[in-house]
Each structure stands twice: as structure tokens, then as C-alpha cells.
Amino acid sequence: MELAIFGGSPVRNKPLPYAKQYIDDDDCQAVNEVLKSDFLTTGPKAKEFENIVAEYVGAKYAVAFANGTAALHGACFAAGIKQGDEVITTPITFAASANCIRYMGAVPVFADINKDTFNIDVEDIARKITNKTKAIIPVDYTGQATDLDAIKELVKGTDIIIIEDSAHALGTKYKGTTVGGIADMTEFSFHPVKTITTGEGGIITTNNEEYYNRLMNFRSHCITRDIEQLENKDVGNWYYEQLDLGMNYRITDFQCALGISQMKKLDWFISRRKEIVNKYNEAFKELEGVILQENAYFSDTVNHLYVLKLDLSMLKADRKEIYNALIAEHIGVHVHYIPVYWLPYYQRLGYKKGLCPNAEDLYNSMLTLPLFPAMSDEDVNDVINGFYKVINYYKN
Structure with a gap:
């Protein structure tokens, strides 16, 4: 069968995106109700959304931010990361996982990935720890949980903080426990292609009250009216103080209304994603020319991405x-x-290619296939048939 790139007929008439949000009438109604209410920016819906997410992941606290990058920045602030500190993370991630370190003036240290699971290699983390290491930011790449117990064992007896970047992994379980309450802080993203969406948005979950208070302050300029935090307490109700250099990273109430509505569909989102992943795995497991991502035994994974090599x-x-x-x-x-x-900004900082061989090998041969809940079974079959068509054509 002739490939479409050479003039043949494509396997489907319309392009299928790699990801797409799922928005229904309930979502629209939830947002519309807030737009007609007294609150638009951070208000009661934000708190309600935070409580729902915290309860779902089993954390005491949650702080919602304008986006996932802002949430990671907030986590680095709460952790006290400062200029000259080193923070270890993976190179196979969106740039925000490292940029949040740079925002604090600290140095990203890249540990290589495991060539089978594509997640950060705990043994390489151990090799990269120095007396300057302040934190580790492991990424639950594609939605698969990193080996949190192994990382916690590495930092046992130290002051090194674990900030889990779970932007891909809402709903994933690590050894039977939902990620979000295991690390010192955990970040989730609600970008449209993630498991649920608030349009843009992110959240940090934690069990640490001190981190929670620092996150809350940082999100809103580090300005507070909390009498317990004020240096000058004998002033009127209008009074506020700026305690540190924070940011305006507040999320809106109408975004959070969307998030609340989306959380009601999370079980279905998870189920559908798993169905599609299982279909792909079954279809491709014996296809020559393809290497599937290995899922670690400890991760009950909710895939945000379907990546193969x-x-x-x-x-x-x-x-x-x-x-x-x-x-x-x-x-x-x-x-x-x-x-x-490899990105030009980091190259100018002096990082060289060849630093993480497994990560570079994966990048040179990886592809992400479409994965989102609204895909029909026909869409899934089109992906499988199209992939077979192309791979079989190019086999040696």
C-alpha cells in the first residue's frame, strides 16, 4: 500500500491531533455560573478545587497556581532554593522542570534516564548528589511514577527536598498510593492536553504546613493580611505587609470551576486512557522496529503521553x-x-551534548502517538493501522 507521503491515500480523512481537551456542557455551565457570580479571580471556587485535589491525592494541603510552571516555581521558593544551590532533574521533560530551578538562581544538574522506563535513573541521581544539592525534581514522565522510595532512601538523613513533577501523572498510583502525598511537594499541571484541564493551571500538594504557607504567600506577591504573620499588628483592617519577593501567580475562580467539573469525570478519563494504552501495547508489542516503554512494577500508570522508541x-x-x-x-x-x-539557552550556560547518553538516544528515536479520552475506537484503530502501514513500508 503506497504511503500518503508519496501520493497514496491516507488512512483517515481528517488529521487526528496527538492530544485534545474534553469539554462538555457540564463544564461550560460550571464556568458560566462563576462568570455571573461575585468572584472571578482567586476566591471560593479556588479553595474548593484545592480541597478536592488534596483529598483525591491524599495530601493535607493544596495550592493552585496560574499554570504548572508557576506551581513549580512556587515549590522551589517554598523549598528555599537559592543562588548557588544545585537541583537534580531529568533532561527528558518540558523545559519548566529545569527553568523553575533557574528562576531561583540555582543550577540544574541533569541525571540520565533509565533506558527501559524512560524515567530518571536513581543510580545516576546518586552519582550527581553533592554537598550543594538542595533538591531533586524527579518527573513522572508520560504519567509513570518514578521510584519514590528509592529516591527517599537516597536523601535519608539529609536536608535534600523532593519536589515531584507529576504534571503528567494525575491519578497514577505508586505502590498502591496515589501520587501527590508522597514527596515533600508534588506538582500537577492542568494544561488542556493533561488528564484534566482548567485551561491553564497547576497545583502543588504537600503535607508540610510551612511549605503550604510559603506557597500561599508566594502565589500573591508574598503580601499578607494575616495577623499572625504581620510585623506591625496594631494597625487597621486595611493594613498588609510584603514579607518577601513573591509573584502574581493567582488562578481564577472560573478556571477552578472548570477544574471541579473535570474532576467529576476523572475516573472516566483514567479508564479511557488505560483502554487506549492497552490497545496500543497489544498491537505493537511484537511489531519489529518498535520498542515499547517499559512500565515499572510499582507504577499503576495513567498515561498522559504514549511514547515509544x-x-x-x-x-x-x-x-x-x-x-x-x-x-x-x-x-x-x-x-x-x-x-x-540541548536547548540554546542551556547550551549558552555551558551544558554540552553527550551529558546523558540514554536520554539523547531516546530523543533521537522517540515518537508520541495520539492519546486522549475523546478518541473513538475508530480513531485508535486508525493510529494502529497507520503506524503499521508506515513501519512495515520502512522495514529493512
Whole structure:
């Protein structure tokens, strides 16, 4: 069968994106009610949303932010990360996982990934820890939990803080426990392509009251009217003080209303994502030229992304050619991610290619296939058929 890129008919008539939000009438009604209310910016819906997320993940506290990057920045502030500190993270992630470290003037240290699970390699974390290490930011890449117990064992007896970047992993369980209440702080993202959405938005969950208070202050300029925090307490009700240099990272109430409505559908979102992943795994597990991401025994994973690796030694094309062929078939593949230290900003800081060989090997051969709850079974079959069509064409 001739490939669409060479003039053949594509496997489907309309392009299928790699991800897309799911918004229904209940979501629209929830947002509309807030738009007609007395509160638009951070108000009662924000607190309600925070409570729902905290309860779901089993954490005492949650602080919602304008986006996931802002939430990570807040976590780094709450952790007391400062100029000269080192923070270890993975290069296979969105740039925000490292940028939040730079916002505090600290130095990102990149640990390589496990070549099978694609998550950060705990043994390489151990090799990268120094007396300057202030925190570790492991990323639950694609939604798969990192080995949190192993990381906690590494930092046992130290002051090193674990900030789990679970932007991909809402609903994932680690050894039977929902991620979000295990690390010192955990971040979730609510960008439209994530498991639930608030449009833009993020949240930090924690069991630490001190971190919670610092997060709350940081989100709103570090300005407070809390009598317990004020230096000058004998002033009128109008009085406030700025305690530190914070940011305006507040989330809106109408975003949180959307989040509350989305949380009601979370069980279905999780179930549908798992159905699609199982179909893909079954279809591709014996396909020559393809290497599937291994799921660690301890992770009951809710995939945000479906990432696989091409075995280019068995194919007569590089990743770019296969990517373009799939796009021509109207299969919206993507690549997640370029190693962070390959980006021009980090190259100018002095990071060199070759730093994390497993991560670089994965980047050079990875593809992300479409995965979102609104995909129909026909959509899923189109992806499978289109992928087979392209891979079989390019086999050696």
C-alpha cells in the first residue's frame, strides 16, 4: 500500500491531533455560573478545587497556581532554593522542570534516564548528589511514577527536598498510593492536553504546613493580611505587609470551576486512557522496529503521553522521515521531548551534548502517538493501522 507521503491515500480523512481537551456542557455551565457570580479571580471556587485535589491525592494541603510552571516555581521558593544551590532533574521533560530551578538562581544538574522506563535513573541521581544539592525534581514522565522510595532512601538523613513533577501523572498510583502525598511537594499541571484541564493551571500538594504557607504567600506577591504573620499588628483592617519577593501567580475562580467539573469525570478519563494504552501495547508489542516503554512494577500508570522508541537499526529511514510519513497519513504524532540541556539557552550556560547518553538516544528515536479520552475506537484503530502501514513500508 503506497504511503500518503508519496501520493497514496491516507488512512483517515481528517488529521487526528496527538492530544485534545474534553469539554462538555457540564463544564461550560460550571464556568458560566462563576462568570455571573461575585468572584472571578482567586476566591471560593479556588479553595474548593484545592480541597478536592488534596483529598483525591491524599495530601493535607493544596495550592493552585496560574499554570504548572508557576506551581513549580512556587515549590522551589517554598523549598528555599537559592543562588548557588544545585537541583537534580531529568533532561527528558518540558523545559519548566529545569527553568523553575533557574528562576531561583540555582543550577540544574541533569541525571540520565533509565533506558527501559524512560524515567530518571536513581543510580545516576546518586552519582550527581553533592554537598550543594538542595533538591531533586524527579518527573513522572508520560504519567509513570518514578521510584519514590528509592529516591527517599537516597536523601535519608539529609536536608535534600523532593519536589515531584507529576504534571503528567494525575491519578497514577505508586505502590498502591496515589501520587501527590508522597514527596515533600508534588506538582500537577492542568494544561488542556493533561488528564484534566482548567485551561491553564497547576497545583502543588504537600503535607508540610510551612511549605503550604510559603506557597500561599508566594502565589500573591508574598503580601499578607494575616495577623499572625504581620510585623506591625496594631494597625487597621486595611493594613498588609510584603514579607518577601513573591509573584502574581493567582488562578481564577472560573478556571477552578472548570477544574471541579473535570474532576467529576476523572475516573472516566483514567479508564479511557488505560483502554487506549492497552490497545496500543497489544498491537505493537511484537511489531519489529518498535520498542515499547517499559512500565515499572510499582507504577499503576495513567498515561498522559504514549511514547515509544523506534529501533532504527531495523528501519531504512530516520525518525524524521517516519514522523513525516505518519503526519501525511493524518496521524498526529509528536516528539516529547528535546533534552532540556540541548536547548540554546542551556547550551549558552555551558551544558554540552553527550551529558546523558540514554536520554539523547531516546530523543533521537522517540515518537508520541495520539492519546486522549475523546478518541473513538475508530480513531485508535486508525493510529494502529497507520503506524503499521508506515513501519512495515520502512522495514529493512
